[in-house]
Amino acid sequence: xxxxxxxxxxxxxxxxxxxxxxxxxxxxxxxxxxxxxxxxxxxxxxxxxxxxxxxxxxxxxxxxxxxxxxxxxxxxxxxxxxxxxxxxxxxxxxxxxxxxxxxxxxxxxxxxxxxxxxxxxxxxxxxxxxxxxxxxxxxxxxxxxxxxxxxxxxxxxxxxxxxxxxxxxxxxxxxxxxxxxxxxxxxxxxxxxxxxxxxxxxxxxxxxxxxxxxxxxxxxxxxxxxxxxxxxxxxxxxxxxxxxxxxxxxxxxxxxxxxxxxxxxxxxxxxxxxxxxxxxxxxxxxxxxxxxxxxxxxxxxxxxxxxxxxxxxxxxxxxxxxxxxxxxxxxxxxxxxxxxxxxxxxxxxxxxxxxxxxxxxxxxxxxxxxxxxxxxxxxxxxxxxxxxxxxxxxxxxxxxxxxxxxxxxxxxxxxxxxxxxxxxxxxxxxxxxxxxxxxxxxxxxxxxxxxxxxxxxxxxxxxxxxxxxxxxxxxxxxxxxxxxxxxxxxxxxxxxxxxxxxxxxxxxxxxxxxxxxxxxxxxxxxxxxxxxxxxxxxxxxxxxxxxxxxxxxxxxxxxx
Ligand code: G3H
Numbered sequence: 001x002x003x004x005x006x007x008x009x010x011x012x013x014x015x016x017x018x019x020x021x022x023x024x025x026x027x028x029x030x031x032x033x034x035x036x037x038x039x040x041x042x043x044x045x046x047x048x049x050x051x052x053x054x055x056x057x058x059x060x061x062x063x064x065x066x067x068x069x070x071x072x073x074x075x076x077x078x079x080x081x082x083x084x085x086x087x088x089x090x091x092x093x094x095x096x097x098x099x100x101x102x103x104x105x106x107x108x109x110x111x112x113x114x115x116x117x118x119x120x121x122x123x124x125x126x127x128x129x130x131x132x133x134x135x136x137x138x139x140x141x142x143x144x145x146x147x148x149x150x151x152x153x154x155x156x157x158x159x160x161x162x163x164x165x166x167x168x169x170x171x172x173x174x175x176x177x178x179x180x181x182x183x184x185x186x187x188x189x190x191x192x193x194x195x196x197x198x199x200x201x202x203x204x205x206x207x208x209x210x211x212x213x214x215x216x217x218x219x220x221x222x223x224x225x226x227x228x229x230x231x232x233x234x235x236x237x238x239x240x241x242x243x244x245x246x247x248x249x250x251x252x253x254x255x256x257x258x259x260x261x262x263x264x265x266x267x268x269x270x271x272x273x274x275x276x277x278x279x280x281x282x283x284x285x286x287x288x289x290x291x292x293x294x295x296x297x298x299x300x301x302x303x304x305x306x307x308x309x310x311x312x313x314x315x316x317x318x319x320x321x322x323x324x325x326x327x328x329x330x331x332x333x334x335x336x337x338x339x340x341x342x343x344x345x346x347x348x349x350x351x352x353x354x355x356x357x358x359x360x361x362x363x364x365x366x367x368x369x370x371x372x373x374x375x376x377x378x379x380x381x382x383x384x385x386x387x388x389x390x391x392x393x394x395x396x397x398x399x400x401x402x403x404x405x406x407x408x409x410x411x412x413x414x415x416x417x418x419x420x421x422x423x424x425x426x427x428x429x430x431x432x433x434x435x436x437x438x439x440x441x442x443x444x445x446x447x448x449x450x451x452x453x454x455x456x457x458x459x460x461x462x463x464x465x466x467x468x469x470x471x472x473x474x475x476x477x478x479x480x481x482x483x484x485x486x487x488x489x490x491x492x493x494x495x496x497x498x499x500x501x502x503x504x505x506x507x508x509x510x511x512x513x514x515x516x517x518x519x520x521x522x523x524x525x526x527x528x529x530x531x532x533x534x535x536x537x538x539x540x541x542x543x544x545x546x547x548x549x550x551x552x553x554x555x556x557x558x559x560x
Contacts, residue, residue: 026411026418028368028380030072030079040372042145046085048240051094051259054101055252057243060088065260067237070148070380070415071370079414084145087236088259095228095265096272098256102199102226103274105253113254114196114224117552118176119559122169124250125222129165131245139210142238144371147206148379148415151372153334161211164500167517168218173559175521180558182542187534189542191554194525196224197301198276201269203262205281205305206382207337207437209235215500216279216303219520221254225277230258230266232282234382262286270294277524281305281339284509303513303523307435308463308506309343310486310495313452313478314355316348318468322492324358327441330466330494332366332419335378335439340464340495343435344425346452349445356423356443360406363419363441378439380415387417390438397422397429397442410440435461449478456485462507464488464495487511530554 049064050057064086072079088094105111113121136158143154179193200220204213209232220227231239236259246255258265269275270293277300280287284306294300312330314323330342347355368378381387394410402422404410409420417439425431425442432442446452456465465486469475475491482489487505490496497504505514513523530553532538546556 026368026413026416027408028378028413028416028418030074030380030414030416031370032074036370037372040141040144040151042082042084042141045083046237046240048085048087048237048259050240050243051088051090051098052243052247052255052257053094053098054104054256055247055250057247058094058097060090060094062091063089065089065236067146067234068384069145070382071145072380072414082145084142085237090258090260090265092264092268095258095260095269098228098258099199099269099272099274101253101256102228105251106196106199106226109196109198111226111253112251113226115552116224117555117557118172119557121222121224122172122559124254125165125169125218128245128249129162129169131249132165132242133162135241135245138241139238142240143210143235146235146238147209147382148371149334150376150379151374154371157208157211160498160500161214164211164215164517165218167500168222168521171518171521172222175518176559180556182556184534188531189534189538190529190531192527192529193553194223194521195528195553197524197526198225199274200225200227200277200279200524201266201275202227202229202279203266203282204232205339206232206234207334207339208281210238212281212305215515215520216281216524217255220277220279220524221250223521223525225524226254226256228256228258228269228275230260230262233262266290267293273299275300277301277303279303279524283307287512301513301523303515303520305339305504305511305515306506306509307461308339308341308510309433309435309459309461310340310464310466311452311455312342312345312466312468312494313449314345314347314351315449315467315469315471315474316350317471317474318351319470319492320351320354320358323468324355324362326466326468326492326494327359328362328366330496331441332363332378332439333494335381335417335419336441337381337437340497341437342466342495343437343442344432344455345441345443346446346455347443349447352423352443352445356405356421359421359441359443363406363409363421366419368416368418378416378419381417381438382415386438387412387415390417390420390436390440393431393434393436393440394420394422397425397431400426400429402426402429402431402442405443433459453478453481456482459485460509462486463510464490464506466490466493466495468492528553 067084069082273295366377369376405421408418411418419439423443
């Protein structure tokens with residue numbers, strides 16, 4: 001049984017700039033088992049032994065991984081962990097079986113799935129979507145328990161994923177309609193479509209275990225690739241209810257799953273050279289390691305979402321109410337565990353004090369609690385060792401002269417870490433460069449606008465940034481140099497991925513490839529054409545093939 005007491009981090013907070021005195025306690029209280037509302041309880045630990053290969057469930061009797069919740073229970077003996085269940089720790093052999101099933105279903109592009117008509121493939125995805133929607137309650141509940149995401153955000157993640165699937169279907173219909181005609185140029189008749197690439201390996205991150213896996217999985221599938229996917233290291237059991245939907249909606253071998261430690265099951269898959277597309281969202285180190293294992297990197301298409309340290313730049317003329325509102329959402333939604341989160345805030349020194357006062361008031365007002373509580377904002381963290389890591393970042397900053405500005409900032413109660421506003425952060429502190437991926441908000445004062453610009457230019461990351469200003473001149477003067485540093489400049493708005501129809505990508509170490517509903521269809525396919533010299537014999541051949549619907553590719557059928 002885990003028994004942990006509240007711990008206060010060492011702090012050099014001295015109540016400057018009119019901040020209230022420190023509290024010694026985190027405001028969060030974990031529940032007793034009987035305090036959890038009936039509707040949100042987990043019936044019993046899940047014992048998942050099955051994994052999906054070639055259209056059937058295989059059962060694993062080897063070593064199992066244990067999944068624990070970030071939620072703890074208050075017991076007379078102290079805080080107790082909640083065991084959610086077990087999942088298979090497969091070995092290289094089972095991973096190879098899953099890969100071979102995907103390779104066989106693709107059959108060098110001659111399999112049923114890659115040669116099927118677009119309309120028929122869409123039919124399978126629609127069938128999957130119907131089954132997916134039926135799993136909403138169970139998946140949402142597991143999202144809350146496995147990664148500590150609030151009920152509202154868990155529902156949003158599920159619903160956004162369903163809408164993403166619907167939008168992907170519509171986008172493919174559009175693409176197919178535009179391709180369902182022949183083009184005649186310079187005496188050549190051609191029909192240009194997008195064809196699949198082969199076998200895709202899809203892996204999403206723990207912070208969006210459902211959505212960000214599906215934003216690669218679904219486009220990969222619908223374009224005719226076959227897939228092996230591995231759930232992230234946290235957010236595994238929520239896939240269990242979906243395994244049957246995959247099994248029943250797709251032909252055998254089109255979707256296959258592996259479970260276990262990435263190093264053991266994914267590395268060997270890459271080393272076979274049989275993976276044609278790697279879709280991975282996680283750290284750049286892991287992405288590099290995977291890419292390097294592929295024996296023919298020139299044959300590997302990569303779609304990568306990696307690290308980011310998105311800055312906010314708050315100019316002296318910013319609307320402070322609005323800037324604070326967006327900075328709090330941007331830096332602390334889902335406890336700062338978003339790749340798009342604002343991870344460092346540059347504030348003009350003239351307004352720094354007022355900005356910090358308002359930020360403190362806003363952070364103080366954030367409701368913390370259990371994921372199912374109505375209106376909850378900050379929740380326990382799912383990664384083991386994360387509070388200790390964040391504490392290390394704070395300690396380093398405090399040693400170098402920064403202070404924790406908000407009263408409860410940095411207090412730890414087991415898996416809960418109270419959001420900490422840290423000021424003044426400067427170059428040389430770990431918080432200045434490291435992607436904290438948690439509820440710590442570093443604020444850097446600046447006098448010269450070159451300071452944040454240089455930060456962005458010299459950063460290893462290049463995903464997004466936010467500018468806060470009410471001046472058109474000042475904003476425009478920043479837009480032009482900064483759009484060539486990052487891939488999205490947000491004006492008086494937090495950084496974010498959505499809407500999903502907008503391109504989501506990054507420069508430098510932040511991403512490879514672009515994802516949006518329509519871009520993802522391109523990423524998982526390649527332009528392919530059938531062409532013929534415009535002579536009567538060829539015209540007649542094409543007429544006959546299209547009129548008699550002899551080919552799924554060379555076809556003028558129009559999806560209605
Ligand atoms: O973790 C990164 C996610 O793609 C962020 O998405 O901006 O919609 O929260 P979001």
